[in-house]
Amino acid sequence: MDHLAIETDGLVKLFGRNRAVDGVDLAIASGGVHSVLGPNGAGKTTVIRMLATLLVPDGGTARVLGHDVVDEAAEVRSRVALTGQFASLDEDLTGAENLVLLARLYGYSRRAARERASELLSAFDLDDAAAKQVKAYSGGMRRRIDIAGSIVVRPDLMFLDEPTTGLDPRSRNQVWEIVRALVGAGTTILLTTQYLEEADQLADRISVIDHGRVIAEGTSGQLKASVGAGSVKVRVADPSDRDEVARLLAESLDASPVLESDASAMTIRVDDPSAVAGALHRVGEHGLVVSEYALGQPSLDEVFLALTGKPPADRTDPTDRADQEVPA
Amino acid sequence: MSTDQQTVPDRTPPSLDARVVAALGSAQRPPRASALVSSLTFGWRALLKIKHVPEQLFDVTMFPIMFTLMFTFVFGGAVSGSPGEYLQYALPGILVQTVVFITMYTAMTINTDIEKGVFDRIRSLPVWRPSLLVGALLGDTLRYLMASSIVLLVGTAIGYRAPGGLGGVVLAVALLLVFCFSLSWLWLILGLKLRTPNAVMGVAMMVLFPLTFVSSVFAPPETMPGWLQAFVDVNPVTLLVEAARGLMNGDSRPGDVLVVVVLAVVVTGVFAPIAMRIYNRKS
Ligand SMILES: Nc1ncnc2c1ncn2[C@@H]1O[C@H](COP(=O)(O)OP(=O)(O)OP(=O)(O)O)[C@@H](O)[C@H]1O
Numbered sequence: 293m294d295h296l297a298i299e300t301d302g303l304v305k306l307f308g309r310n311r312a313v314d315g316v317d318l319a320i321a322s323g324g325v326h327s328v329l330g331p332n333g334a335g336k337t338t339v340i341r342m343l344a345t346l347l348v349p350d351g352g353t354a355r356v357l358g359h360d361v362v363d364e365a366a367e368v369r370s371r372v373a374l375t376g377q378f379a380s381l382d383e384d385l386t387g388a389e390n391l392v393l394l395a396r397l398y399g400y401s402r403r404a405a406r407e408r409a410s411e412l413l414s415a416f417d418l419d420d421a422a423a424k425q426v427k428a429y430s431g432g433m434r435r436r437i438d439i440a441g442s443i444v445v446r447p448d449l450m451f452l453d454e455p456t457t458g459l460d461p462r463s464r465n466q467v468w469e470i471v472r473a474l475v476g477a478g479t480t481i482l483l484t485t486q487y488l489e490e491a492d493q494l495a496d497r498i499s500v501i502d503h504g505r506v507i508a509e510g511t512s513g514q515l516k517a518s519v520g521a522g523s524v525k526v527r528v529a530d531p532s533d534r535d536e537v538a539r540l541l542a543e544s545l546d547a548s549p550v551l552e553s554d555a556s557a558m559t560i561r562v563d564d565p566s567a568v569a570g571a572l573h574r575v576g577e578h579g580l581v582v583s584e585y586a587l588g589q590p591s592l593d594e595v596f597l598a599l600t601g602k603p604p605a606d607r608t609d610p611t612d613r614a615d616q617e618v619p620a
Numbered sequence: 621m622s623t624d625q626q627t628v629p630d631r632t633p634p635s636l637d638a639r640v641v642a643a644l645g646s647a648q649r650p651p652r653a654s655a656l657v658s659s660l661t662f663g664w665r666a667l668l669k670i671k672h673v674p675e676q677l678f679d680v681t682m683f684p685i686m687f688t689l690m691f692t693f694v695f696g697g698a699v700s701g702s703p704g705e706y707l708q709y710a711l712p713g714i715l716v717q718t719v720v721f722i723t724m725y726t727a728m729t730i731n732t733d734i735e736k737g738v739f740d741r742i743r744s745l746p747v748w749r750p751s752l753l754v755g756a757l758l759g760d761t762l763r764y765l766m767a768s769s770i771v772l773l774v775g776t777a778i779g780y781r782a783p784g785g786l787g788g789v790v791l792a793v794a795l796l797l798v799f800c801f802s803l804s805w806l807w808l809i810l811g812l813k814l815r816t817p818n819a820v821m822g823v824a825m826m827v828l829f830p831l832t833f834v835s836s837v838f839a840p841p842e843t844m845p846g847w848l849q850a851f852v853d854v855n856p857v858t859l860l861v862e863a864a865r866g867l868m869n870g871d872s873r874p875g876d877v878l879v880v881v882v883l884a885v886v887v888t889g890v891f892a893p894i895a896m897r898i899y900n901r902k903s
């Protein structure tokens with residue numbers, strides 16, 4: 293079985309005249325996490341819904357675990373699990389009832405379904421919430437029970453659509469921990485996210501998509517290399533020193549600082565993080581005081597800027613694409 | 621490394637990922653659920669929803685009580701001379717109207733599932749696809765039965781007596797369920813097509829009010845102007861009401877019942893495949 297976990301060729305989905313997915317090619321190997329990174333409206337959810345057999349593509353082909361998503365949809369469904377972007381369990385039911393329901397639908401006997409549900413609830417730290425309606429769950433609990441619902445039967449491939457959007461750092465770390473555990477146990481995961489940091493933490497490879505097209509593909513290292521190592525934010529103690537500090541840093545780091553609206557702050561792109569210490573030291577030698585500095589990774593915005601030459605467009609309004617050329 | 625969770629004291633549970641791996645590892649694949657089991661499971665879900673959201677029973681229980689009392693005592697004297705006589709005439713119609721009204725919740729339920737994302741999850745499962753719809757219809761049937769019982773109980777309490785006896789009443793309710801089952805397919809199409817539960821509610825009201833009020837539910841068609849009678853006579857609700865009334869009054873004409881059954885079969889035959897097609901291709 294050396295086929296790819298996911299293989300798409302020119303995948304297209306139209307909503308009216310809006311080309312939500314506009315020729316996506318993916319080749320994703322089995323095992324590990326592959327991340328699809330993109331801003332709001334990029335087409336991430338639409339791609340996942342086609343791969344999970346929920347939407348029929350308008351063009352191109354997609355094979356999941358070696359099966360065509362249109363002609364062999366049943367095969368695909370029996371081997372993948374989908375954790376949607378929005379809570380995909382019945383909010384009126386309790387957590388336990390939801391899991392029993394899913395287990396029954398997967399073919400467990402009544403008794404086995406109850407056992408499986410309680411096993412999953414305790415594995416995901418949800419024992420106390422088992423008898424509560426899902427609508428009373430916190431965001432983190434919802435995400436956990438959603439994921440628990442996806443592994444009632446162990447899937448070969450799991451789709452996780454923006455699993456951490458809107459979660460606090462602690463819940464986000466829990467989700468990351470779960471994702472790593474699933475991958476460690478051999479499940480392939482396709483994860484969408486708007487955060488480079490998340491893709492960086494979890495993904496083996498990343499496909500960046502925007503306006504329904506893949507605009508870059510590679511490991512997080514490769515993507516970051518395309519925008520430099522990151523940036524350093526600097527605050528000076530005395531705002532009147534800012535211009536002088538900016539000049540010195542520009543010299544040492546060979547990049548032009550971006551002055552911020554805060555009169556004592558600036559941001560400078562750095563290609564080599566090890567040069568930052570020396571540059572700041574030189575500022576001190578000139579008798580200027582830097583009160584604060586922080587070295588940051590490149591943000592998704594910066595990756596976008598580098599890849600597309602423009603900041604990620606907000607695509608929440610689909611009409612802004614209506615005037616695009618429509619191939620015959 | 622301890623893999624036996626039992627030996628680990630509660631205070632220091634194994635880390636989240638170790639437990640997740642354990643839970644994942646023990647998942648062997650059970651045989652695929654049969655169509656019957658998955659349909660019944662969705663039916664069970666409908667029951668659970670009634671348990672957790674008893675408010676939804678409000679419509680099912682309050683509407684029939686309100687309608688029965690309101691029409692009997694407000695219109696009874698005017699239409700039939702006395703509330704008692706009117707009740708004898710109107711109760712079969714009120715029964716039909718109440719249950720026909722409740723059928724719109726089929727559309728509401730499916731539409732809410734789509735909106736909340738439950739629909740996506742369910743359709744990505746390896747189950748017999750129609751089972752979600754069949755299960756929902758099973759749950760609905762239960763609601764129809766509850767509503768029917770309430771109308772009949774309230775009616776009996778304020779003096780209704782069915783000349784056709786218990787047998788006639790049971791047959792009338794059975795006929796009503798058959799009719800509503802076929803109507804549900806239409807609601808499913810609407811629920812799948814419209815964008816929000818509110819839109820569903822709006823369309824439902826626009827269809828249901830004329831359909832149930834401009835019928836022989838509340839007054840004999842003979843008392844209406846000719847142009848209205850023409851509509852009333854072909855209104856499926858009238859056909860259903862006449863058949864149910866016949867059964868409950870014990871003077872049923874087999875032709876009336878047959879017409880309703882044929883109508884239900886035709887509606888199901890035409891709209892069930894359409895609903896299934898939309899359901900399968902729903903974006
Ligand atoms: N059911 C639908 N009907 C019409 N248009 C849709 C539908 N679903 C998505 N779209 C449009 O398709 C485009 C891509 O949407 P999609 O939900 O795939 O983006 P996304 O990358 O998942 O965004 P987000 O990060 O906000 O979840 C958007 O322009 C959106 O408005």
Ligand SMILES: [Mg+2]
Nearest residue numbers: 336337338377
């Ligand atoms: Mg999305």
